[in-house]
Amino acid sequence: MNPLEPKLxxxxxxxxxxxxxxxxxxxxxxxxxxxLLLATDRTPIDRMxxxxxxxxxxxxxxxxxxxxxxxxAADISFAxxxxxxxxxxxxxxAVGAVILSFPALLHHEFLALPVNLVAATVAGGxxxxxxxxxxxxxxxxxxxxxxxxxxxxxxxxxxDRQVLLLLIIMLLQLGASEVxxxxxxxxxxxxxxxxxxxxxxxxxxxxxxxxxxxIWNAIRIEDKLEQQARLLLEARLDALQRQINPxxxxxxxxxxxxxxxxxxELAREMIVRLANILRxxxxxxxxxxxxxxxxxxxxxxxxxxxxxxxxxxxxVKEIAPDTLDLVVPSMLLQPLIENSIKHGLEPRISGGTVxxxxxxxxxxxxxxxxxxxxxxxxxxxxxxxxSGLRRPGNGIGMKNVRERMEVLYGSxxxxxxxxxxxxxxxxxxxxxxxxxxxxxQTPAGARN
Numbered sequence: 276m277n278p279l280e281p282k283l284x285x286x287x288x289x290x291x292x293x294x295x296x297x298x299x300x301x302x303x304x305x306x307x308x309x310x311l312l313l314a315t316d317r318t319p320i321d322r323m324x325x326x327x328x329x330x331x332x333x334x335x336x337x338x339x340x341x342x343x344x345x346x347x348a349a350d351i352s353f354a355x356x357x358x359x360x361x362x363x364x365x366x367x368x369a370v371g372a373v374i375l376s377f378p379a380l381l382h383h384e385f386l387a388l389p390v391n392l393v394a395a396t397v398a399g400g401x402x403x404x405x406x407x408x409x410x411x412x413x414x415x416x417x418x419x420x421x422x423x424x425x426x427x428x429x430x431x432x433x434x435d436r437q438v439l440l441l442l443i444i445m446l447l448q449l450g451a452s453e454v455x456x457x458x459x460x461x462x463x464x465x466x467x468x469x470x471x472x473x474x475x476x477x478x479x480x481x482x483x484x485x486x487x488x489x490i491w492n493a494i495r496i497e498d499k500l501e502q503q504a505r506l507l508l509e510a511r512l513d514a515l516q517r518q519i520n521p522x523x524x525x526x527x528x529x530x531x532x533x534x535x536x537x538x539x540e541l542a543r544e545m546i547v548r549l550a551n552i553l554r555x556x557x558x559x560x561x562x563x564x565x566x567x568x569x570x571x572x573x574x575x576x577x578x579x580x581x582x583x584x585x586x587x588x589x590x591v592k593e594i595a596p597d598t599l600d601l602v603v604p605s606m607l608l609q610p611l612i613e614n615s616i617k618h619g620l621e622p623r624i625s626g627g628t629v630x631x632x633x634x635x636x637x638x639x640x641x642x643x644x645x646x647x648x649x650x651x652x653x654x655x656x657x658x659x660x661x662s663g664l665r666r667p668g669n670g671i672g673m674k675n676v677r678e679r680m681e682v683l684y685g686s687x688x689x690x691x692x693x694x695x696x697x698x699x700x701x702x703x704x705x706x707x708x709x710x711x712x713x714x715x716q717t718p719a720g721a722r723n
Contacts, residue, residue: 280467281467281469281472283345283347284465284466284467284472284475284476285472285475286348287347287348287465288348288465288475288476288479289348290348290349291348291351291354291479291483292479292482292483292486294336294348294349294351295351295354295483295486295487296486296490298329298332298333298487299486299487299490299491300490301332302328302329302491303490303491303494305328307324307328308325308328309494311324311325311328312325312491312494312495313494313495313498319366322363322364322366322367323367323370325363325367326359326363326367326368326370326371327374329355329358329359329371330355330359330371330374330375333351333352333355333375334352334374334375334377334378336349336350336351336352337349337350337352337375337376337377337378337379338378340463341378341379341381341382341384347463347465350463351483352375352376352379352387352391353390353391353394353447353448353451353464353480354444354448354480354483354484355371355375356368356371356372356375356391356394356395356398357394357395357397357398357444357447357480357484358398358484358487358488359371359372359395359398360394360395360396360397360398360399360400360401360402361398361399361401361402361410361413361440361484361488362402362410362411362488363402364399364402364403365395365396365398365399365400365402365403366399368394368395368396368398368399369392369395369396369399371395372388372391372392372394372395373388373391373392375391376388376391379462379463383460383461384460384461384462384463385461386454386458386461386462387462387463390451390454390462393447394447394451397443397447398443398447401436401439401440401443404436405436405439405440406436409436409437409440410440410488411488411491411492411495412437412492413437413440413441413481413484413485413488414437414485414489440481441481444480444481444484445477445478445480445481446477447480448464448476448477448480449473449477451464452464452465452466452473452476452477524553527545527549527552527576527579528549530545530579530580530582531545531546531549534582541582544578544582545579545582548575548576548578548579549575549579551575552572552575552576555572562604562605562683563602563603563604563605563683563709564602564603564604564605565599565600565601565602565603566598566599566600566601566602566603566633567599567600569603569605569606569607569608570594570599570608570631572606572609573608573609573612573631576609576612576613577590577612577629580612580616584616584620584621584626586626587620587625587626587627588616588620588626588627588628588629589626589627589628589629590628590629590630590631591628591629591630591631592630592631592632593630593631593632593633594631594632594633595633595634595635597635598633598634598635598640600710601635601640601708601709601710602709602710603640603642603706604679604680604683607642607676607679607704608631608642608644610673610675610676611644611673611676611702611704612629612631612644614673614702615629615644615645615646615648615700615702616629616646618648618649618651619646619647619648619649619650619699619700620646620648620649621648622648622649623648623649627646627647627648627699628646628647629644629645629646630643630644630645630646631643631644632645635708638707638708639705639706639707639708640705640706640707640708640709641703641704641705642703642704642705642706643701643702643703643704644701644702645699645700645701645702646699646700646701647698647699648699648700649696649697649699650694650695650696650697650698650699650700651692651694651696651700673692673702676690676704677690680704680706684706684707687706687707688704688705688706688707689703689704689705689706690702690703690704690705691703691705
């Protein structure tokens with residue numbers, strides 16, 4: 276045997292590991308590949324598309340090996356066939372085996388196809404037998420796999436599917452090397468007369484299969500974490516909105532109760548307004564709504580409060596027309612208006628005015644709720660930047676608005692409160708401009 280052969284074999288093994296990692300990482304950046312990989316119920320067409328994405332660059336590697344002398348590392352078709360069988364099943368793996376064998380068949384290596392088909396059948400059988408997670412969590416670190424297997428079986432002897440896959444890959448590789456040893460012109464595989472080097476070839480095969488599994492499983496885990504984060508975000512938003520609704524309804528019912536005996540007609544009007552509000556609250560609401568819908572909701576609320584306070588409560592709106600079709604968090608203004616009336620105007624004998632403003636400044640939407648009430652004493656005015664939000668006030672309404680903006684926008688939102696005792700309070704909300712056409716897009720806070 277040529278003394279350079281062991282060195283050539285070892286270099287080829289190292290390059291094969293690099294080829295497996297490079298191709299797997301490149302595929303992981305493809306949007307189409309990620310979609311097919313993460314699909315929970317793949318159709319046969321999906322399986323074939325995923326298989327084609329994997330085998331196309333590696334078939335080119337087989338062709339390069341057949342035309343470039345001594346460039347053996349480009350061909351990892353055998354390990355790829357095993358990988359296809361383990362993640363896609365025998366049918367897709369068999370088709371992949373045919374494609375991967377085609378350049379070798381043109382090179383008169385006629386045993387390439389049957390050997391690859393055997394690998395596809397065996398690995399595909401394991402796919403049907405084993406749990407999906409056992410395949411995706413397969414570790415290419417052979418020593419760790421064996422060590423963990425020994426520890427698990429010392430406690431409770433059982434059939435370990437991951438170690439079984441490890442042995443299947445090594446045995447298949449040893450068999451392929453034997454075929455290449457006795458039929459070198461009809462089949463190619465790395466081989467050596469040195470038993471230690473032959474063992475290294477067999478041990479490298481699970482690593483070549485395991486590298487793509489590790490890289491692609493990281494994508495699966497990342498997707499699951501994003502799904503959990505999205506579900507947690509939706510649950511938190513729902514909890515915050517439910518916290519607002521009872522608080523609002525309690526105050527509204529108190530207002531109706533105070534008028535139902537003395538002014539039944541006004542109480543009846545308030546009930547109609549309340550019915551409109553309840554109709555909206557009882558519907559399944561999105562986290563975001565068009566600003567014109569949010570204004571309509573506050574109109575019903577303010578109509579109830581105007582009936583309650585009479586001439587003592589005045590409402591002024593300075594709404595920029597170009598803000599009406601923008602998107603804002605639902606139930607955003609009502610808690611702030613309620614705070615202005617309850618804490619700013621109600622304690623004042625002469626009542627006062629609530630002013631609503633909206634405008635666009637650059638790429639930001641500014642909303643203001645201002646009153647000319649009693650204001651807040653300096654020791655009650657709390658403002659400190661936390662995650663990009665200035666946190667003013669500790670009331671239920673203010674707390675909910677602050678937390679919802681933080682959840683939805685993260686550090687891209689600002690809530691400010693400016694209060695002057697005896698002269699009133701102004702609350703300013705600043706957030707990114709989002710058009711109605713972008714209503715279905717993920718909020719910035721969900722991405723943070």
